[in-house]
Amino acid sequence: MAVMTLALVLGDSHICWLERFVSSSGIRFGTGSSFVGTDCHFKFAGFRGGSVSSVRDDGAVDRLLDLQMPAIVVLCLGGNDVYGSPESVLTVGMRLYEYAQSLLARGVLHVVVCQIVRRQCVRRYSWEDGTQRVVDVNEFLKAVCDTERLSCWYHRGFWQSQRNIFRGDGVHVNDLGNYKLWRSVKGAVFVALKHLGLGR
Numbered sequence: 001m002a003v004m005t006l007a008l009v010l011g012d013s014h015i016c017w018l019e020r021f022v023s024s025s026g027i028r029f030g031t032g033s034s035f036v037g038t039d040c041h042f043k044f045a046g047f048r049g050g051s052v053s054s055v056r057d058d059g060a061v062d063r064l065l066d067l068q069m070p071a072i073v074v075l076c077l078g079g080n081d082v083y084g085s086p087e088s089v090l091t092v093g094m095r096l097y098e099y100a101q102s103l104l105a106r107g108v109l110h111v112v113v114c115q116i117v118r119r120q121c122v123r124r125y126s127w128e129d130g131t132q133r134v135v136d137v138n139e140f141l142k143a144v145c146d147t148e149r150l151s152c153w154y155h156r157g158f159w160q161s162q163r164n165i166f167r168g169d170g171v172h173v174n175d176l177g178n179y180k181l182w183r184s185v186k187g188a189v190f191v192a193l194k195h196l197g198l199g200r
Contacts, residue, residue, distance in 0.1 A: 005040045005198060006068060007189045010061065011076030014117070014172060014181070015046030021178035040189060043070065051080045052095045056102070071109045072192040074153075074185055075100055078116045082133045084124060089133050093140035104149055110192040113145045114185075115154045117173075120166050148195060153188040155181065 009015055022044075045064060047055050055061060055077060077099075081092045100111040115138045122130035138154070145152035157180045165177030173181060 005072065005193065005196075006043065006070040007040055007072040007074060007192070008043045008045060008064065008070035009074045009076065009185055010045045010055070011047070011074075011114075012050040012055070012080055013046060013048040014079070015044055015076055016048055017046075017172055018178050018181055018185070019044035019046060021175060022182060025175075025179075040193065042189075043068075049080060050077065051085070052077050052092070052099055053081075056099050062106075065103075065106055065108075069107050071196065072112065072189055073100075073103050073108050073110075074112045074114060074188050074192075075103075076114045076185075078137060079119070079134075082116055082137055083119060083122060083130055086124075089136040089140065093137045093144070096137075096141060097144050100145065100150055109149065110195050111145075111150050112153045112188040112192050113141050113150070114188060115141065115152065117155065119171050121169060121171055151191060151195065153184070153191065155184040156187065157184070 009018070022042075043064070045061060047058065047060075050058075075096070078092060078096050081087065081095070082089070085092065096113060100113050103111050116134050118131055118134050124130070125133065138152075142152045142154075163176060165173050165180060167174050
């Protein structure tokens with residue numbers, strides 16, 4: 001009999017758009033037979049304009065965890081911190097890392113911290129400086145999020161895409177970008193399931 005596993009996809013407005021895309025496209029939320037022996041279901045929690053601190057302190061996530069503790073959390077945060085804050089990349093990276101650790105302490109079995117997505121449109125910094133900040137934070141996360149219960153995930157198919165994946169604002173992704181993001185999030189969950197001994 002398949003074991004039901006809950007995966008919470010937690011993040012900023014990218015996750016609001018992703019949930020809308022998955023719902024409107026009729027894509028099945030469960031992962032199905034691609035994860036042998038597992039019936040994995042997804043919940044989405046997106047916070048518009050969310051930073052790591054604002055999501056952490058909001059209280060809504062705590063209520064979600066109290067209601068039903070997910071086995072896996074896919075954490076898609078940090079973009080607003082990197083692009084909208086004067087804080088150092090080390091400060092942003094450490095805050096993400098510490099938030100992931102707090103989710104594990106609450107009882108989540110595995111947290112996947114996703115790389116921060118580079119933007120086409122940058123306001124506070126030059127495009128080059130903003131991009132470098134993203135690269136630096138992602139490298140930090142890759143170095144520290146490497147344990148049995150905590151991993152870092154690099155999205156596939158974003159940077160070499162031959163077609164535009166962004167909306168007109170240059171920040172959020174369009175339907176093609178959301179399709180790629182959805183596939184990537186499922187890949188992240190697959191890795192987490194393997195860590196839990198539930199994947200192939």
